[in-house]
Each structure stands twice: as C-alpha cells, then as structure tokens.
Amino acid sequence: MTAILTEDLTKQFGNLCAVDGLTLAADREIFGLLGPNGSGKTTTVLMLTTLLSQTRGSASICGYDTVREPDRVRSCISYVPQDMAVDTNLTGRENVLFFARLYGVPNPKDRVDELLAVMELTERADDLAKTYSGGMRRRLELAEALVHEPEVIFLDEPTLGLDVGARKIIWEHIHALNRKGMTIFVTTHYMDEADRFCDRVGIIDHGKIAALGKPSELKARLMKDVITVIVDGDYSPVQLDGAVFVGRSGEEILFTAENGREALPALADALNRAGNRVRSMSLREPSLDDVFLQSVGRQEEEHGFEEWKFRMMLRGRS
Amino acid sequence: MKGVLTYIHRDFIRWVRYRVGLVSALVLPAAWLLFVGLALPVQFTGNYLDFITPGILVMTILTTGISSGSLLMFDKILGFLNKFLAMPVPRESILISKILFITVRGILQTTIILTLAVLIGATLLHPVQYGLTYLILFLFGVFISAFSTTVALYLDDHDSFAAFSAMVTMPLFFTSSALMPYDVMPGWLSAIAHVNPLSYAIDAIREVGAGNVPVIPITLLAVFAAVIMVIAGQVFRKVTV
Numbered sequence: 150m151t152a153i154l155t156e157d158l159t160k161q162f163g164n165l166c167a168v169d170g171l172t173l174a175a176d177r178e179i180f181g182l183l184g185p186n187g188s189g190k191t192t193t194v195l196m197l198t199t200l201l202s203q204t205r206g207s208a209s210i211c212g213y214d215t216v217r218e219p220d221r222v223r224s225c226i227s228y229v230p231q232d233m234a235v236d237t238n239l240t241g242r243e244n245v246l247f248f249a250r251l252y253g254v255p256n257p258k259d260r261v262d263e264l265l266a267v268m269e270l271t272e273r274a275d276d277l278a279k280t281y282s283g284g285m286r287r288r289l290e291l292a293e294a295l296v297h298e299p300e301v302i303f304l305d306e307p308t309l310g311l312d313v314g315a316r317k318i319i320w321e322h323i324h325a326l327n328r329k330g331m332t333i334f335v336t337t338h339y340m341d342e343a344d345r346f347c348d349r350v351g352i353i354d355h356g357k358i359a360a361l362g363k364p365s366e367l368k369a370r371l372m373k374d375v376i377t378v379i380v381d382g383d384y385s386p387v388q389l390d391g392a393v394f395v396g397r398s399g400e401e402i403l404f405t406a407e408n409g410r411e412a413l414p415a416l417a418d419a420l421n422r423a424g425n426r427v428r429s430m431s432l433r434e435p436s437l438d439d440v441f442l443q444s445v446g447r448q449e450e451e452h453g454f455e456e457w458k459f460r461m462m463l464r465g466r467s
Numbered sequence: 468m469k470g471v472l473t474y475i476h477r478d479f480i481r482w483v484r485y486r487v488g489l490v491s492a493l494v495l496p497a498a499w500l501l502f503v504g505l506a507l508p509v510q511f512t513g514n515y516l517d518f519i520t521p522g523i524l525v526m527t528i529l530t531t532g533i534s535s536g537s538l539l540m541f542d543k544i545l546g547f548l549n550k551f552l553a554m555p556v557p558r559e560s561i562l563i564s565k566i567l568f569i570t571v572r573g574i575l576q577t578t579i580i581l582t583l584a585v586l587i588g589a590t591l592l593h594p595v596q597y598g599l600t601y602l603i604l605f606l607f608g609v610f611i612s613a614f615s616t617t618v619a620l621y622l623d624d625h626d627s628f629a630a631f632s633a634m635v636t637m638p639l640f641f642t643s644s645a646l647m648p649y650d651v652m653p654g655w656l657s658a659i660a661h662v663n664p665l666s667y668a669i670d671a672i673r674e675v676g677a678g679n680v681p682v683i684p685i686t687l688l689a690v691f692a693a694v695i696m697v698i699a700g701q702v703f704r705k706v707t708v
Contacts, residue, residue: 195549198549198553199552199553200549200552200553200707220555223553223554223555224555226553227553228549228550228553229550230546230549230550231546232545232546233546234545234546234547234550236477236481238480238481238484238485239477239480239481239484243480247473247476247477250469250473250476251470251473251474251551251554251556252554252555252556253469
C-alpha cells in the first residue's frame with residue numbers, strides 16, 4: 150500500500166489555482182516538497198492531512214481516501230504545522246501526555262516516558278515548555294506526533310527558525326524515524342537540507358510540480374558544471390554555444406556548461422564583448438539551489454503580490 | 468466524550484497556571500458586587516444586594532462566556548486547532564469542550580459571588596433555590612459561550628475578536644434589568660431590557676429568589692442554548708472541512 154498517493158490533486162481558491170493537478174507518490178521515504186512562498190506547499194499538506202478538501206482529483210494516505218475516509222486517514226498520520234504549537238505553561242511531559250490521551254493509546258504514561266527518552270527530553274520533561282529552546286520545542290512536537298505510531302508524518306517547515314545545531318538534530322531524528330519504516334513528508338525552504346536529507350524532492354511552483362526526483366538525479370539533469378558570474382552594473386545578455394543561461398540569484402548570474410573549464414574563458418570573452426564589466430567568475434558543481442532556480446525561475450517580481458492574494462484567498466475560506 | 472474531557476483538562480491546567488487570569492477572574496466579580504451592591508448611592512428596592520446579586524452573577528457568566536471564543540481563537544491562530552483537526556478524535560469535541568469548560572469556569576466564579584453576597588448581607592436561600600440558580604446560569608453560560616465561539620470561528624484574528632467582545636459585553640449589561648427594576652427605567656431602556664437575553668436570565672434568578680419556579684424562562688433559555696449549539700456545530704463543520 151503506497152503511503153501517499155495523489156492523482157490530479159487540485160485546489161482552487163476563487164480564481165487562484167493554489168495547487169494545480171498534482172500527481173505524486175511517496176512511500177517509506179523522506180519526501181521533500183520545495184517551493185517559494187505561496188507556491189502551494191501548505192495547501193498541499195492541508196489537503197493531505199484532511200484539513201482542506203480539494204476542488205478536483207483525489208489523494209489517499211495508506212490506501213484511505215482523504216475525503217471519503219478522513220477518520221481512517223487521521224488515525225495513520227501526524228501533522229506538525231510550522232507554528233511551533235506547544236503549550237508553554239504545561240510541562241513537556243504534560244504536553245505529550247495530552248496527545249497520548251487524545252489518541253487514546255494504551256498505557257499513556259509509559260508511552261510518554263519512552264517518547265521523551267527517544268527525543269532526548271527526559272531530563273527536562275518536568276520543566277514548563279516555556280523554558281525550552283526552539284529545537285527542544287520541535288522535538289517535543291515530534292514526540293507528540295509519534296504517540297500513536299503513525300505511518301505517515303507531515304512536517305511543515307520543521308527546521309524554520311532553528312539554529313544550525315538544532316536543525317541537524319531534528320534531521321537526524323527524522324532520518325531515524327524513516328529507517329523504522331515511516332513515510333515522512335516535509336516542506337522546506339532550505340535547499341541544502343533537502344539535498345542532504347531527502348530521498349526524493351518535488352519542486353512546486355504556482356501549484357504545479359516543476360521537477361520531481363532524487364536530488365542527485367535532478368542535479369545531473371542540469372549540465373555538469375555551474376559557472377557563477379558577478380558583473381558590475383547592468384548585465385547585457387550573451388549567447389554562447391558552450392554555456393546555457395540558467396537564471397539570476399541575487400547579484401549572481403548563473404550558467405551551466407558541459408565542460409566548465411573550457412567554457413569559462415569563452416564566456417568571459419563573450420561577456421566582455423557584450424559590454425559587461427565582469428567582477429568575478431567561478432566554477433562549481435551544481436546544487437539543488439540551481440535546480441530550484443532553473444525550474445522556478447526568478448522570484449523577486451510579482452512575488453509579494455501573489456502571496457498577499459493567496460493569503461486573502463485562505464482567509465476567505467475560514 | 469473522552470476527547471472532551473481531555474481538552475477540558477488542558478484548558479483547566481492552562482487557566483490555573485496563568486495566575487493573573489485566575490486572580491482577575493475571581494477579583495473582578497467580587498469588586499463589582501462590593502462597589503455596585505454596597506457603595507452605589509441608590510436604593511431602588513428594599514434589599515438592593517438581593518436585587519443586584521442576580522445581575523452580577525449573570526454578568527460574570529457573560530464576560531466569562533464571551534472569552535470562550537477567545538480561547539478557540541488562540542488555538543486557531545497559534546496552530547493548535549489544525550493539529551487537533553488532523554486527529555481521529557471527533558472534531559465536535561473541541562467545540563463542546565470549550566463551551567463546557569468556560570461555562571463551568573463561570574459557575575465556579577459565580578459560587579464565589581454567591582458566598583460573598585451572603586457574607587455581606589444578602590438573604591440566604593434554600594438549597595433548591597441555589598440549584599435552580601445554577602441551572603439558569605449554566606444554560607445561559609452555554610448560550611453565551613456557544614454564541615461567542617461561533618463568532619470566533621468567523622473572525623480571523625484576535626484583535627477583531629477583542630473588539631467584538633468589548634462591543635457586546637458592556638451594552639448588553641447596561642441595557643439589561645441587572646442594575647434597576649423595569650419600573651424605574653426610562654421607557655426606551657425598558658423596551659430594550661425586555662428583549663435583552665441577559666434580562667431573561669436575571670429575571671429568572673430573581674423569580675427563584677422570590678420563591679417561584681420560573682418554568683417558562685428556564686425552558687426558553689434551554690431552547691436558546693440548544694439552538695445556538697446547533698448553529699455553532701454547523702458553522703464549525705463548515706469552516707473546518
């Protein structure tokens with residue numbers, strides 16, 4: 150039974166198509182959904198967790214349809230939204246116990262002890278959660294999410310706002326859960342994390358999947374080398390046989406080339422001839438950031454407006 | 468039902484630990500009773516304390532009941548509601564737990580007022596009369612907190628909700644029969660007071676105090692409470708699918 154399966158999943162908010170014909174499958178893996186703000190990540194997660202019904206298409210979790218059998222779906226999933234919702238005036242133990250009671254697990258107290266130990270929170274279990282650091286609160290949420298041994302966990306931006314050390318710990322825990330056979334569906338902004346920790350990623354833009362596959366495959370799909378150029382003043386576009394323009398990221402202009410070492414001097418010549426004042430050029434291997442840039446394109450313009458519109462649509466719902 | 472109790476347990480711990488809220492919830496009604504009941508230089512009726520106590524009781528339930536929506540609003544904006552909705556616990560239990568918790572909390576506060584009222588000179592009633600008073604307060608509490616949670620489901624942020632509750636609480640109180648009998652009110656006020664739901668509850672408690680059993684007002688309050696509960700349930704189902 151495939152853990153997560155969607156078929157032409159579509160969500161329309163008025164005129165805005167937040168998710169457009171999403172078809173994907175994930176099973177016993179760490180699947181990362183990447184995309185800019187307002188691209189449809191959260192809407193997708195809300196539909197998969199039975200919090201929002203779709204306009205068209207279907208989704209099933211562990212073989213249960215999210216619309217027709219929502220209670221069955223809810224029994225085999227856990228959802229951790231990005232808000233860091235822990236009761237700060239309750240102790241860590243009370244927070245987890247509350248979830249254990251809600252799920253009606255047998256021997257809730259023992260189960261809670263066990264999970265606090267797994268998440269390395271035993272020592273601080275009886276302190277109020279308001280004294281916890283961001284990373285500890287996230288781990289507490291993971292402990293809550295695990296009380297009923299779900300088959301699928303949805304994590305919305307699990308490392309948002311955490312420091313580097315805490316992020317690493319969270320990912321190690323996610324990895325450990327996956328090794329036990331759990332399917333983990335994460336959304337994230339951090340390309341480097343997705344690259345390192347996700348088995349497969351989907352890049353979503355304007356509600357559509359722009360790229361889907363293993364990070365290594367996606368990177369290989371780009372050409373071999375990436376050339377980064379920084380110019381002083383305006384950039385005048387150039388055409389060159391050996392190098393392909395990918396996009397711009399901040400002040401960097403990116404090209405890919407089959408053979409970077411040979412393309413580098415040729416590109417420098419072409420840039421100079423077109424009237425660009427090249428400040429620096431460098432050669433590196435492609436990263437998931439480059440894949441993202443290539444599939445999603447430039448992000449600056451229109452973006453603020455889109456997000457505003459999207460939020461208004463979401464508001465209209467509730 | 469187990470879900471309802473678990474949710475209530477959580478809200479209860481949070482309330483008790485949030486000490487300022489706890490103290491304010493206990494001090495505020497006491498202050499009203501002392502200032503309005505004893506210090507106000509008016510004498511509409513024989514024992515004004517006996518007259519004003521039902522008004523203060525109902526007002527306490529009103530202010531507490533309105534905060535029921537606030538409780539749900541915070542769960543909504545802080546992300547708890549989405550977590551709860553993604554669980555296999557019957558979703559209505561979230562709504563029912565808020566309404567019950569707030570009503571019971573209000574009942575606890577009114578107990579303090581009733582005790583205090585007797586201590587400072589109100590007439591001590593028969594246990595059955597207290598029972599009926601609690602029944603009326605409970606029904607009114609369910610009515611108000613179901614109403615406020617319904618509004619909270621429609622509104623988006625806590626500021627709008629705070630504005631709503633401020634707008635509703637004071638006018639409802641001052642246009643009710645809480646402070647003065649109908650016959651000393653100006654005509655326009657008396658007309659409003661007669662249709663104010665607060666007056667229903669207040670008048671019913673006064674009836675109880677006078678030794679009657681106000682069957683019709685109690686029935687009406689029960690019907691109101693049931694209707695609003697059904698509406699709240701409908702709205703909740705609509706906004707959470």
